[in-house]
Amino acid sequence: MLVSTKWLSEYVNIEGISTADLAEKITRSGIEVDSIIDRSHGMTNIVVGYVLECVKHPEADKLNICQVDVGEETTQIICGAPNVAEGQKVIVARPGAVLPGGMKIKKAKLRGEESNGMICSLQELAIEGKLVPKAYAEGIYVLPESAVPGESALPLLGLDDQVLEFDLTPNRSDALSMIGVAYEVGAILSQGIQLPEINYTASNEKAEDMLKLRIDAKEENPMYVAKVVKNVKVEASPLWLQNRLMAAGVRPHNNVVDITNFVLMEYGQPLHAFDYDRLGTGEIAVRLAEQGEKIMTLDDTERTLEAHQLVITNGKEPVAIAGVMGGLNTEVHDGTTTVVIESAYFSSGSVRRTSRELGLRSDASTRFEKGVDPNRVEAAAERAAQLMAEIAGGEVLAGSVIVDELDKTPVRITVSPDYINNRLGMKIPLEEMLAILDGLQIPTEAVNGKLIIDAPTRRQDLRIQEDIIEEIARMYGYDLIPMTLPITESTPGGLSPYQAKRRTVRAFLEGAGLFQALTYSLTSKEQAQSYALETAPVTELLMPMSEDRSILRQSLIPHLLEAATYNVARRMDSVALYETGSVFLGEEEDGLPQEVEHVAAVITGKWVDHAWQAETKSVDFFVLKGIVEGMMDSLGLSEGLLFEQTVLDGMHPGRTANIFYNAERIGLIGQIHPTEQKKRDLKNTYVMEMNLAEILAVETEELLYTQVPRFPSSSRDIALVVSSDTSAGMLENVIRSAGGKLLKYVRLFDLYEGDNVEDGKKSLAFSLTYSDAERTLTDEEVVKAHDKVLNALTTEAGALLRG
Known part of the structure; x- marks a missing residue:
């Protein structure tokens, strides 16, 4: 959420506090301010200019020589923008100005003609291209006629502003609106807030005479408000409105669409505007889509709908996907004269599912998913109607067309001050608690030693006693919570013997030159039991990502071989990897597969390669055997270790052995079968896998060090x-x-x-x-x-x- 401090100051008094201090206070109260964006970027000498004359450059087809009135004087500027023309009010960077990115503006000569400055586009003032109105995306920005030549252009463009970027947690959907942020800042600064005053003159004609409304899916859409505005004039929004939207990260389009986006950012209530004439039926019907029904959305994409997805229709065909995106067939355009304003409450679950399934995520869907304030649905529609009357010259029809079966009863929470203090380990006076809740404008009454709280509907995160405790704690100050040590019998933390031995194994293998690998626990049916030390019924996933990841593995070796193949294919000829991880064998009594930790390794290529000493050695059976012996010795288990030649599927018949410890088979070691090596495009490759859980479970005596013998051997x-x-x-x-x-x-x-x-x-x-x-x-x-x-x-x- 991007919060313009200039916009915020319209609702709450933030004078006398620096933006950095305000950001610090907001962060300390529980909403993290991720960054502070200075929209001016330190720019100076950026003024309004008036193009008195514009002629083609005699030596360049794409350049124009402009005579520009900059207040104090008329100066010549060479401009290459395709849309520059005589009579425009433009943004001029005078000589000496430094633009974002470090560009310094100096007097210069272009193809023999003097240029005293630069006529700027919005992009050159560090406004992202995706936020620039489409009419000016490829050229300079044209200011309104009211702009005065010579005055600073930064305030006119809203660039004398600082923006707070909030990193909101999912529960704080109330801060996804300027009014919601104003409530928060007002409480932090102990200031009252000023809500927008909604006042307009309605027509004698009634909205219900022009528009019929029917809701067939009231569970997904319990409240719908529609207002009708006639005789609107669709054009570019006034500059102040465009500035507000760009500061909030929204691209201006036209005054009608911009008003709906403005109210979205102001109230946190998504709105949509339909062209009444394009509806064609004078009716709005909300229903679930028919299976396979299609709609062309505003992004010019045809989308196929599912039967559980909610749509807005004209009684015949879909005209919008509820809470997600409008339809192209009822889009407001330059010729629109009558607008239907939609403000509704859609089920968060329905919007979330539809948005995810269609791959469409918007500012509107984000707010519906997190939950909007049911008591702002109608107010937001009235605010939009007011602005359309003021900005678009519209005539608002009397009343609204409403279906309302939404329960707006606030959640009542009862909690005692003692309960709050016990949980926080503090002694906050009751008067202080009441003052905090009053500052947050949370209606509270103290009755018989209890706080009776009616959580405002704008605060969807207030549901239980602990939510109120959190509100009081964060506003009182987390840093004021006393630091105490728990009074309890405790033992120092540390690694269990098993964990310590596992670390010893990893440290030895890494010290021997192997790199740790982490591979999938899921594999294919073909590889599930390959190279397994022990086989059992496999565990299959009910809904696998793919057939290659459908079964829990019973050996680590197949995926290590895949990793070796991947590296060799990318010219890493020498590979030495190990992994410690679980294999999954059958089922235990609770129905879950038995997890057994194994250790495995794969080596291929050269083990020694010292070009300077002309020394080289390829990996072989005895290299890996030596690593296994060293690993077991590091655990104090060298005695009782035995390697016995064997024949195993997928392994070289003469270079494979079982590994025994105290006559129990604990692993295998050997070369991959030449056929398998060829299949994987590998040279001689050796693998090892051992039952690590069984190895680490062996009790060993504590490691004792002895001095070097003084007597000869x-x-x-x-x-x-x-x-x-x-x-x-x-x-x-x-x-x-x-x-x-x-x-x-x-x-x-x-x-x-x-x-x-x-x-x-x-x-x-x-x-x-x-x-x-x-x-x-x-x-x-x-x-x-x-x-x-x-x-x-x-x-x-x-x-x-x-x-």
Whole structure:
């Protein structure tokens, strides 16, 4: 909502307070002032000029040499506007003026002719092009005959004004009008407000003799007021009216339309003007549209209506979409002489639904959606009739044609002062509360220690006791509410163990070089169970956005692959992404799907690419395996981790493994099947997915740090011959179990298959490190511990020590 302070001053006295101070007070009272717009933009030396003579420039077809009276003198100005002409009153920027945007006006020569200033368009004075009247959209603006040459043009154009831009919350629809803002500012400044005085002389002819009204949908339209104005002269609005509308962000059209828009901004009540002769029937009938019925709206677009949408008709065909937009067939035009003014109360739900379905949102629909004041419906029609008589020379027919079944009874709220003070933690005197409510012009009576309040119908947001508490608190001053600490037993906030471990996982993966991704939880039927660690009945949406987003996922991998494909297609050849998120498995007792948090990763391209050192390394299985091992180690879960080769759908048959922890399958890791990679235009791509909820649920001992050992360690290397299908991870677990507390490190450093190793066998070499933090180990102690390892490898793993 844009609020012109010059316009506001017509309703409430704001003299003696700066615009910045006023904005601060309004913001502190609960309506945020988003910005203050200085319409003058600091311009000076902008005056009214009178074009005495206008001739073509001898050296340029599109330029004119104008002799312009600027009050003190007659000066020559070169102008290229197509509509400049002799006899016009125009806006002149004299030499020395600075226009918005920093343009400095100087004396100059254009094609050999002197130019002492510039004849301006409204756009050059920082008025948006969409607000400039269409007649002057492509040229200079022509001032009325009453303008005096030499006088400042800024007051004449309403540019000596400052505009407050309100950022309104949805409940404050009352502030969508100048009168509503006046009530608010009057209360803040302890000032009374001056409402427009409606006074005009009506014709002897009655409106009801010319117009018949029928309402067939009274639930959607409980009140309708129509007034008839004859003998109007449609022309451009007076400058003051155009200025008011442009300051409010509305484009002037003609005096009749501008009056309806002016009253909309003034009262917050949308109006519409019909050309009576174009109605053709002398009747207005309000009904629900017929299914598939069509109407050509004012934006020159044909719209097809639904059966639940409310329309205004002439008894035969639609002439407007109620509360949203008028029809082209009854538009006011230059030849209009008789106007029907519509002021109505339309159901907010009906207007909202129609506006959304038709993709039409206007100032009128916005106000109807939020709720208008039922007690201003008739007053707004009378105000428009008055202005049409004054500005358009119209003859207002006596009375109005009205259907009124609208309940205008104010909402009664009863609340005690003690209840208010208890909720606010304050001690506001009763007299202060009454003064605040009186300033807001909210009728209140104190009876038996209670406040009996009849909420004004203009304040649609006042419905319950808490609304009154809010009114008193904001006007008394939020900053005066005392600051206290709650008296209660409290515990310091912090992360739960689960949350802390999740952060550890994310921090490790990001430290390893992966970027976090967030993908949709919804997927297609084809991908819902792809790569799933566990499958269950899928959960389908009743009304999906599309078939590709119709089912809740059971794996994170498909969408991570989509993200990798998207990046590779845009020349990001190396991609490393991870995600922690929920998968959805079957239903629980409450009927909702079971959510299980997983962690997944995808890597493709190069893992190392140091061009300067001529060092490069593509991603492979062991890169991702190392990341998984490091992640588990960061959680203190390295022992018990095992990778076991397997074959899974969609995965490479020789480069895929299940991940086990303490003999329980918790995930998968491996390369995407070459066929799937080709389908997605990917090179070798590796993925991992693990049940994060299960991992983080494992209880671990608190992390303890130990000092670096002061005593030397002892290393032993062993080469083992085992079956080709025996995994190194299984052998490492056997070694760790048998090594006891003296075995500190186990590292695989060699794999050999070939000469001197029989078919179906392989040789694996491990390095074992023994140490004790308290002393130096003897050879006997190391040999004893090492022999236990060798015996376990022989008996439990069937390994042979290679000579």
